[in-house]
Amino acid sequence: MDAPELIAGVRAGDRRALARSITHVEADTATGRQLLAGLYAHTGRATTIGVTGSAGVGKSTFVAALAREQRRRGRTVGIVAVDPSSPFSNGAILGDRIRMQDLTGDGGVFMRSMASRGNLGGLSEMATGVVDLMDAAGFDVVILETVGAGQDEVEVATATGTTVLVTTPAGGDDIQSMKAGLMEIAQVLVVNKADIAGADTAVMQLRALLAIASERTWEPPILKTTAREDKGLDEVSAAIDRHQAHLKASAHADEERRALAQSQIVALARGLVQRRALAFARAEGILGQLVEEVAERRRDPRAAADALVDAVQRNWSRAD
């Protein structure tokens, strides 16, 4: 199937066309870029929800429960679950479907697993596009699950409208170490595994952290869930709906949309610049030569970085 056929298929709700389109976007093929260009005008209708938090807090279980709640509310659901690639082999084991078994037979749900594929902005670049595809395919709700790992949390916030941060009663240290920045990307805070001791303490810790966060127009609710037993998801869904309404009604809605657009462009451009620059520097042997010089202490790393960027810049201005 070529790009026009795939675009028509995605718009018509053909699941195989959607699956293949995601593959193209994920691999950043020429067809994938045509798909995004052709479908972007049809995005913006879905409620997009990011779910992030440390490994093991129950994100996938939570996403499955949230998806079921959305289905009860009569909405169709697209799910994108990103797991880290192995830094050693570049491979990955993607196991999030295990927690979403019962959704596999539901025609109103489409779930796709993705590997983060390295750290060159891989997550946001590809995941944002996949969320857009699902949006264009007509899903009412698109949920993006990512493991919170520093920078990625900020990136997930640029890919979705409402970000849910999941933690657990056992996550006391986790919560303590959360930086204010992390709190600021989340509009809904969830203490999952509320069936184990300490959930209220965790809620109090989160509340204390929120109190010192900077001024804002939206006060993130702190909610308890037991995702494994499908408990607490109605409140979470209601909070997400409230936040979505807030986004639309907010006096700053236009401003926020622009800020979001800017951070998406910048995140993608950063990845592109980095990859293209390094590919050029490698191919021309510039990087190798600078590595030698720095390793032998003939040049300091800062000066080497300058030299690399200068060489790239000269090459790029010549290409014009």
Place this chain on the structure above:
Amino acid sequence: MTTDTARNIRVLIAKPGLDGHDRGAKVVARALRDAGMEVIYTGIRQTPQMIAEAALQEDVDVIGLSILSGAHLELFPRVVEELRARGVDDVLLFCGGIIPQDDIPRVEAIGFKGVFGPGTNTNDIIEFVRNNAPQRV
């Protein structure tokens, strides 16, 4: 200028049927991961419909089924049927577990290009997948 985006091979590893032992399936999943592939692991007790639907949504290049229960001649054709019903006709199929020697020709005739018995060296499976996975995008 094109960017370097070598596509990783995507493999679905699933266990159809009712037996609950997935140690072998996990060993294969890890070996393929360590060989640089992306492995979608769906775990035990998968119905043919679940396997086919997961393969469709994940757009995998390869499906590996592990079966110990002896129900392969009953379940494998149904997996192939469900795949076909969804238009998933370009995946590489292989299986592992306990497949009696006499059944191998029939399993191959159903469409399983690789049949790996107990004690198979995982390197053989990696080689098989590398050499036979379709290159699609």
